Amino acid sequence: MLVGALSVAVLTSRASDWRPLALVILLAALAVLSDALSIETRGQRLSGSFIALVLAMAFLGPAPAVAIALLTIGVDAARERLSRARTLSNVVTYALFPLVGGLLARGAQEAGADPAGLAYGFVVFGVYVATITLNFALTALGGRLWLGYGIGMQVRRVLVPLLPSELAAATLVLAFSVIYISIGIAAFAVLVVALVAFQFLTRALLESEERAEQLETRTTELAALQVGALAALVQTLSLRDKMTARHSAAVARYSRAIALAAGCTPEEQELVHTAGLLHDIGKFIFPDRILFAEARLSDDDWQIVKRHPAQGARVVGKVAGLAAVAEIIRCHHERVDGAGYPRGLRGEEIPLLSRIISVADTYDVMTARDSYRTPVSRQEAIAELRRVSSTQLDGRLVEAFIDLLLGSSVAFQHTTDADFEAELDLEARVRAFVA
Structure with a gap:
């Protein structure tokens, strides 16, 4: 040339x-x-x-x-x-x-x-x-x-x-x-x-x-560091109590499915999924007698339990960009009748995504082994969801979730750690954080 x-x-x-x-x-x-x-x-x-x-x-x-x-x-x-x-x-x-x-x-x-x-x-x-x-x-x-x-x-x-x-x-x-x-x-x-x-x-x-x-x-490196720190906390909680980690993964999966059925945007679906993964991160404050309790909790222990939404929100809120996730976590134990905690919000005062997590959380606690409750069948859990509909839980979201359960379009097996790792998916968390 x-x-x-x-x-x-x-x-x-x-x-x-x-x-x-x-x-x-x-x-x-x-x-x-x-x-x-x-x-x-x-x-x-x-x-x-x-x-x-x-x-x-x-x-x-x-x-x-x-x-x-x-x-x-x-x-x-x-x-x-x-x-x-x-x-x-x-x-x-x-x-x-x-x-x-x-x-x-x-x-x-x-x-x-x-x-x-x-x-x-x-x-x-x-x-x-x-x-x-x-x-x-x-x-x-x-x-x-x-x-x-x-x-x-x-x-x-x-x-x-x-x-x-x-x-x-x-x-x-x-x-x-x-x-x-x-x-x-x-x-x-x-x-x-x-x-x-x-x-x-x-x-x-x-x-x-x-x-x-x-x-x-x-920005990506900072996101990886910050979200990775939260993931490390969840995984550390998993090492302490695998049931809680798998429960968090189940709540995340159920919450995303409910959000989709309720017409939430893809961004809201990702947000509620992340909040579901982190919603029990405040359980770090629980002593072992509460976390692994085999009997009903005392009134003093219940006061400690009621602090975990606010504690979890405080931890997550320290991460720049996750303020919305922190607020969802803070309100996931509020009740539509105003008898929940930590702030006694009622009805539409409770963020929609928090109400979604409440439904998913309630169902999974009933159907999966936890520290103080014998698991019940899916049909019994559905009956209980309907019983507390419009008092504890948002009735519209309850029916949307029941439709999903009866259609067998959502399920989660509390059997292996792989389920928890798949839902955690750290790389996806970082991509969503940066976006």
Whole structure:
């Protein structure tokens, strides 16, 4: 490719391409200096020298454009001490796209476009767009071969964010072309100022993109740390009392199903599922005589039990972004008749998702082995749910859950730890937290 490009550049070279010599020297100096201010991002080198090269293609010809491009990349290779493979890839790229752009500009002139006419600026604009596309394709291929970057990834992370600045650069080239046609070499004073501004703005754009990516990465890491800490608490509770952990997993699964049946949004379904997993995290305050009690609790012990929703909410509320989950946990033992705890809320005063967890919690406590109750059959549990409907529990949610149970569309087996781990799904918790 390199030999072919150089051969075509030599064969198409004309003496008139190298005049005026002052223009050749100015464009060469501008290209080299602009490249010295280049920006390295995601494996791509972005430089204002491209503007000088496009002007060389349009107002000199393919051979001078190739020569200026190779001078620019040669100085860069010496400065950066690149590997042979990277150097060859860059040299091929900087020989090909100026040649193609120069030939396109010459073809436009031979087709009747007047380099001294104002309309020629739009020819230069078109050459810019064509060659920036070819340049990206060649550099992306080099990135794929020598750095292992995927082409699609480079399009998304390099080309797409730069499209606004490249459009601005193409417009700058058009404007300079019009000025150069009107006033000649003196237009370079305008170009130098514009190029400095362009380099500065492009650098600011890329740095802001990188800061945004770093912030997103740090946010994800913080989410993983915070949600992971809660998951560790739940898993620690599981080690102390596997029944409570599996109960939390069952409540989470039932609650999500009820929320779906009640017409809640996907976000609310995820929220109630997370709250279900964490709703008993306040049981850390229970002494073993309560957590593993085989008989009914004393009045003093019941006072301790009644503190666990508020304690759990306090722990979860310490995690930034989980305030809504904390409030659901705080209210999951409130009753619609106002006789619940800790605040004695009634009816619609109780958050909907808390009322959902109350239904799921009540059913699972009745049907699964716990510390003080012998499990009952599904039919007996359904009868009890209906008995306390509209006093302890929300009647509409009770019937929605019963419909699910009778349709056998929701079930949970308190048999293995795998059920608990599947519901916990730490990675999903982190994804939901970040979203």
